[in-house]
Amino acid sequence: MTISPNILCIGSVLWDVIGRSATEMRQGQDMPGRIERLPGGVAMNIAVTLGRFGMTPSVLTAIGHDAEGDELLAACAGLGVDTRHVYRSHDLPTDRYLAVEGANGLIAAIADAHSLEAAGINILHPLIEGPLGSHDSPYEGPIALDGNLTVSLLEEIATHAAFARADxxxxxxxxxxxxxxxxxxxxxxxxxxxxxxEAGILCRTTFDNAADAAQALLRHGAARALVTDGGRSACDASAEGVVVAAPPAVHVSRVTGAGDTFMAAHMAAETRGAAREQALDRALAAAAAYVSGAKPQ
Structure with missing residues (x-):
C-alpha cells in the first residue's frame, strides 16, 4: 500500500477462530455448527470496516514472525489494511481469539493477546519517534484505540505528548x-x-438503558460517550447534548465484531462531516447489517 493512511487503529490484530451454531446453546453443550478462522481483533475489525467506508486505515500492533503472522499480514493486505508500521518479534507468537456463539448470542470467548501486551510501547514507535509523528510534531488525525493494551500503556498514551493533538x-x-x-x-x-x-463497569453500577449510562459517564468526567445496548436504543452524550436512536430490527446471526463495526461506521460518518444524529443512525444501521450476516458492500 503506497497511499498514506488517514486514520490509525491501535490494538489487537490476530486470528479469530469462531464456532457458530444456528440453535440456542448453554454451557457444556456440544452442538453442530460451523467453525471459521479469519483476521480479527478490535483494531483489525475497525480498520476493515473503515476501509469499506472509503478510508485508508493503518494498524499499529504486534504480529509474530511466524507462519501464522505471515499469513495474517497477507490477509490484511487483501482487505486493504496498511501494515507497514506493524511491530514484529521473533520471540512473540501471533495472537488468537476463540469464541463460541449460538442463536442466543455469545456463549464464551477467550482472547489470547499476550504478544500484544508483551510488545508494549514498541508498537507505538512509528507514532512517537517515527514516520507518523513525534513528541515535537504530534499526529493530528483520528485514532481508534482498543483496550487490549495493558493498563500501563493506556495510561501512558493518555498523557503522552505524541497524542496531544489526536482525535x-x-x-x-x-x-x-x-x-x-x-x-x-x-x-x-x-x-x-x-x-x-461496560458503561456500568466504568461507573461501578448498573443501568437500565443507554441514555442513563451515557449521561452517567459524563458525570464521571467523560468528554463524550457513545453507549450501545444490543437491539435497544443507543445514545451519544456530550456537553453539546444527548442523541438517542434505535437500531433497525434484524435477525441476529453473529455478534463478535458488532461493536467494532458500530465504532468504525460512526467514525467514518463523522470524518465525512455527518451531524451527530446522522452519524449515530449510520453506525446503528451498519452494526445491524453486520449482525444480520449481510455481506459487506
Missing part, C-alpha cells in the same frame, strides 16, 4: 477489560465507545 476514539475489547479505559474517563479529547455493561 482519540477509545473502546474496550470486552467487558472484562472495560476498566482499562479509566485513564480516558476524564480525558478532554477522548470519545468513549462502550456497551451498557
Amino acid at each position: 482519540l476514539r477509545v473502546a474496550p475489547a470486552s467487558p472484562g477489560k472495560a476498566d482499562r479505559l479509566l485513564p480516558f474517563l476524564r480525558h478532554p479529547r477522548a470519545v468513549l465507545y462502550v456497551n451498557l455493561e
Whole structure:
C-alpha cells in the first residue's frame, strides 16, 4: 500500500477462530455448527470496516514472525489494511481469539493477546519517534484505540505528548477489560465507545438503558460517550447534548465484531462531516447489517 493512511487503529490484530451454531446453546453443550478462522481483533475489525467506508486505515500492533503472522499480514493486505508500521518479534507468537456463539448470542470467548501486551510501547514507535509523528510534531488525525493494551500503556498514551493533538476514539475489547479505559474517563479529547455493561463497569453500577449510562459517564468526567445496548436504543452524550436512536430490527446471526463495526461506521460518518444524529443512525444501521450476516458492500 503506497497511499498514506488517514486514520490509525491501535490494538489487537490476530486470528479469530469462531464456532457458530444456528440453535440456542448453554454451557457444556456440544452442538453442530460451523467453525471459521479469519483476521480479527478490535483494531483489525475497525480498520476493515473503515476501509469499506472509503478510508485508508493503518494498524499499529504486534504480529509474530511466524507462519501464522505471515499469513495474517497477507490477509490484511487483501482487505486493504496498511501494515507497514506493524511491530514484529521473533520471540512473540501471533495472537488468537476463540469464541463460541449460538442463536442466543455469545456463549464464551477467550482472547489470547499476550504478544500484544508483551510488545508494549514498541508498537507505538512509528507514532512517537517515527514516520507518523513525534513528541515535537504530534499526529493530528483520528485514532481508534482498543483496550487490549495493558493498563500501563493506556495510561501512558493518555498523557503522552505524541497524542496531544489526536482525535482519540477509545473502546474496550470486552467487558472484562472495560476498566482499562479509566485513564480516558476524564480525558478532554477522548470519545468513549462502550456497551451498557461496560458503561456500568466504568461507573461501578448498573443501568437500565443507554441514555442513563451515557449521561452517567459524563458525570464521571467523560468528554463524550457513545453507549450501545444490543437491539435497544443507543445514545451519544456530550456537553453539546444527548442523541438517542434505535437500531433497525434484524435477525441476529453473529455478534463478535458488532461493536467494532458500530465504532468504525460512526467514525467514518463523522470524518465525512455527518451531524451527530446522522452519524449515530449510520453506525446503528451498519452494526445491524453486520449482525444480520449481510455481506459487506
